[in-house]
Amino acid sequence: MLDVKREIAQCYQKSLEWMEMAKAGRGADQFMVRLPEGMRDRIAKAAERSGRSMNAEIVAALETFYPPEPTLEDVLEKVHTAIAQSNKAWGMPYRQTLIDALDELSDTLTKGLEVDQRPLVTVPVKFDLPEFSERMRRWRRAKKYGVEQQDLEDEIKKGFLRKYHHDTIKFALEHFREGNPEKALRQLKLADIKFAEPEKAYRAIESDLRDYFTENWGSPEAPWDHDEEE
Known part of the structure; x- marks a missing residue:
């Protein structure tokens, strides 16, 4: 008796699905799909858990993998949301760099130049998921x-320490000479950064600051005139 009731319930459910598909099919795009063995049952179970028809379940899955292309307004909204969140994330590395980049992107988009819409003459750069994952692992490790x-x-070679005013560098170098690298890092606003090999890191930072100062203002050991113009 239970088997009969189950068969009736299944038939009723299938009839509802066919009615809905037929109703949805009026005026809608239709595409016949051959499902691998067993997939129909998996879709039916998922639809039952979600409390919707198989057709609705399939459409929801397709929407996940093939979402509508975002409009310019959608992109700008996400960019501005990212800027707002970055402004609050005081502990985030390179926070201001990210904010500036997002702001520049927003400014470029709203100008309507769309230079990246022109046909590319070279192979476009694609998002490298493995490289991104490695960067995230490196950040967590750091x-x-x-x-x-x-x-x-690597960051020093890119000019990481070349942004400081000569007064700041001279103070920092004095602290390094006095054997107080912690004070030097505070002067450079790097006190919150932890280094895997502190002594090597201090030497590398001091060396680059010394080279930079010498190139631009002479010997850091020379008498210092506080009223000296750059």
């Missing part, structure tokens, strides 16, 4: 164990 020496040296 938060736990400290910035690795090679990463620090």
